[in-house]
Amino acid sequence: MSAIGRLLWMVVAAATALFLVAPLLVVVPLSFSSSSFLEFPPPGLSLRWYEALWQSPFWRQAGVNTLIIGAAATAIASALGTLAAIGLWLAPLPGRPAIFGLILSPMIVPVIITAVALTFAFSPLGLAASHWGLILAHAALGAPFVVVTVLATLSGFDRALLRAASACGAGPITTFRRVLLPLVLPGVVSGAVFAFATSLDETVVVLFLGGPEQRTLPRQMFAGLKDTIELTILAAATVLIAASTVLLVVARLLAARSARLASAALR
Amino acid sequence: MGRERVKLEAALLLAPLLLFIATSFVAPIAAMLWRGVSDMEVPRAFPRTLAALADWDGRNLPGDQVFAALADELVAARAAGTLNAAAGRLNSDTPGLRTVVFTTARRLARGVEGSPRAAILAADPAWGEVETWGALRRAGATPTDTHLLAALDLRRSADGTITSVPEEQRVFRAVALRTVWIGLLVTLLCLVLGYPLAAALVFVPRRLFGLLLFAVLLPFWTSLIVRTAAWMVLLAREGIINQAFLALGLVVEPVQMLFTRTAVLVAMVHILLPFMVLPLYAVMRQIPRAQLRAAASLGAGPVAQLVRVWLPQTLPGVGAGALMVFIQAIGFYVTPALIGGGADQMLPYFIGFYATQTVNWGLAAALSILLLVGTLLILALFGRFLSLAQFRAA
Known part of the structure; x- marks a missing residue:
């Protein structure tokens, strides 16, 4: 490639990379500002917005709700998703494309439709404006990720492993616990990470289906942003960025680990 | 283990x-989408009237037994509390019918003198018009196309022909066009910015690779609401960009950036860009570098190498990225709601609006059908194109 073209390409790529990270790089320092205004760079550093966050009963409740709903939804999505992925791997069933379509449908349907439909359906059941309603909704949204990651982990392994286990005298339960589970565990955990991240990120369903008692961090941020932008919101945003970074690192490590395991199994 | 038994186990696990x-x-x-092609309110209030209207010709006023049924049911529905919802539904078909229904029910409740026909016609002259009865029959039919037509700014008149609603009442065609337009713009901008970045990921030295990949993955993993908040901080009147502009003397007073179309586009491109970069990178990584050297040794210049060797092989990535960005873009709710103005709201906003603010479930459901069918159609069309392209590439 010509020198000018190369230069232009590199400049565009670098500028785009900066465009991607710059907004986050502005939010984090501002959350430590000692000022009440959006002064950048901050005139001084302080933890006052984190203190405000910690002392506000609303934000605390939002944090607790986020963790409860996220953990419960992740547990349901991981359990059901792992079993389903093992089922898909075990035998080719008739109607496989339709089964996949059904499992992936929560990823495809625009989330506003999910939010409105679940509100409409859950209200007469008493599930609207309840933790359980949101847990079920987030579990459905997270389950496809678990199925996909566990299935990807399993694709590296031969089904003959199961026959070998039973030939060695292992019953179905032992085979599941001692052979299958250790194999799929990295996939299950990284699927669970995706499912939790989905719940942590989810704003629209919470806005429509949740009541005042189901305030989560995204919902509380949405409400705050409709008002005036207080720096407490940026402290909450920084907490969420930190959480995302941790989840990102965990997911990368697990991906590397399961790639190593799969290549070891192929040898 | 037998084959059938394994299948049974697989099915039980699934x-x-x-x-x-x-x-x-x-x-x-x-169940929600069903509301888009059915009506509940009017059949609940006027079951016998609707049954009697079934074989009405639609050109002359209906017969006496229809008037009699309506007179009974107006009074009964008023007492049972189902009249309000039915009147609201009729009013959304033909503005003004709410008053007609309430006035008539109130008068009839005081007692019917003479024939029900005479009493109803005396209560409100609107019942002497064929259009009113047409509206009643339309609002009671299941399946009905009323809501779907309304979602396209169309309506059915009493004789059954479909016409556009008056110009000043048209809303949804503009909203649908705007949704597609914003989706296309965001997709195009993501492609223009994402393509060079994805290529850079393939060609940069290892040291820089980690940094670049982090720049793509960190926003990808960060909450959508956090990224929307970040753009609000940057674009606000007292925000970072205005502060910088003022300090540099580029402007004398803050520029209004928030609640504009540009702001919506910038934030949406920022949020969706990783969905373009990652599939592009996955495809570009597979292209052997030796091909470019081979092309060069065969006399291809830099432009020919790019256009004839590199570009065609990245098309599956372009397709996959564009598909993912576009179908997500047309479903965006939070970002336009916070960063856009009234003229930047897309289909999802109106679905939410009609489901909560005006509680017009039929219209909310019809708009949902529109959005979902659009999404699935694009997925079906481009999904096939994608697999073909990948097949060719392989």
């Missing part, structure tokens, strides 16, 4: 998830 998704996801969505 069953819990399929059952869960079917009951707590698919069934609610199907």
